[in-house]
Amino acid sequence: MLLQDKVAVITGAASARGLGFATAKMFASQGAKVVIIDLDAGASKAAASQLGSDHLGLAANVANEQQVNAAIEQVLAKYGRIDVLVNNAGITQPIKLMDIKRDNYDAVLDVSLRGTLLMSQAVIPTMRRQRAGSIICISSVSAQRGGGIFGGPHYSAAKAGVLGLMKAMARELGPDNVRVNAITPGLIQTDITAGKLSDEMRQSILAGIPLNRLGDASDIAGAALFLASPLSAYSTGITLDVNGGMLI
Numbered sequence: 001m002l003l004q005d006k007v008a009v010i011t012g013a014a015s016a017r018g019l020g021f022a023t024a025k026m027f028a029s030q031g032a033k034v035v036i037i038d039l040d041a042g043a044s045k046a047a048a049s050q051l052g053s054d055h056l057g058l059a060a061n062v063a064n065e066q067q068v069n070a071a072i073e074q075v076l077a078k079y080g081r082i083d084v085l086v087n088n089a090g091i092t093q094p095i096k097l098m099d100i101k102r103d104n105y106d107a108v109l110d111v112s113l114r115g116t117l118l119m120s121q122a123v124i125p126t127m128r129r130q131r132a133g134s135i136i137c138i139s140s141v142s143a144q145r146g147g148g149i150f151g152g153p154h155y156s157a158a159k160a161g162v163l164g165l166m167k168a169m170a171r172e173l174g175p176d177n178v179r180v181n182a183i184t185p186g187l188i189q190t191d192i193t194a195g196k197l198s199d200e201m202r203q204s205i206l207a208g209i210p211l212n213r214l215g216d217a218s219d220i221a222g223a224a225l226f227l228a229s230p231l232s233a234y235s236t237g238i239t240l241d242v243n244g245g246m247l248i
């Protein structure tokens with residue numbers, strides 16, 4: 001078991017078809033105690049209980065410092081340590097450049113970028129004390145190609161910001177043996193993408209994916225397991241592309 005008795009906190013992991021919950025299932029199957037943090041307490045608890053009795057579901061808005069700190073205090077009260085953080089919570093808005101208003105910008109950057117910063121700040125003192133930890137940031141292929149299929153330009157900017165923050169954190173935390181890495185998913189079938197693809201769109205997207213299929217949430221979970229576990233012990237500051245070859 002790659003994560004036996006490790007404590008892993010995953011944000012935005014209550015959505016049954018989402019990347020976060022798939023990662024939670026993968027980590028639990030490898031022996032981790034998983035903490036699901038999402039907006040709704042009932043949904044987080046229900047998701048955690050689906051994994052078994054050792055796991056915890058908590059409510060927090062990752063962009064709210066007080067809620068984030070209160071959630072991490074509860075994690076430490078229950079388990080006493082935090083080995084892995086997956087910054088997965090994110091929202092997307094399929095709008096064009098000139099339609100971006102302050103509220104759009106604030107909402108998207110708050111969840112992806114401020115959320116990643118606040119959650120990381122909340123766990124770093126513990127990881128430093130342990131002299132061990134792995135932080136995984138979920139960015140997007142949209143950050144790399146300046147746009148995806150659904151996210152607007154502010155989403156690309158937020159996810160590119162996540163990559164910059166990830167590298168800066170990796171540099172600063174390396175001496176403490178805290179590793180920080182990112183995953184850039186391509187187009188994965190989840191609630192974010194469900195029902196939004198016409199047959200025509202699907203065909204034109206597939207034409208640009210050498211592996212000729214959309215991604216599955218388990219594809220991201222596998223990459224997250226690698227980055228969370230000792231298999232990646234000498235990797236920090238890296239970006240793992242999981243996109244079926246979209247950027248070749």
Ligand code: NAD
Binds near residue numbers: 019060062089193
């Ligand atoms: P999803 O909508 O299924 O899940 C996102 C989860 O985040 C939801 O459970 C939601 O409640 C939660 N959330 C939203 N705002 C939050 C907040 N402020 N605080 C706490 N939780 C919050 O989406 P998904 O497809 O599983 O996406 C997961 C991550 O992967 C996101 O960061 C997304 O941008 C990224 N991503 C997804 C794809 C894709 O194709 N699905 C591609 C690239 C990147």
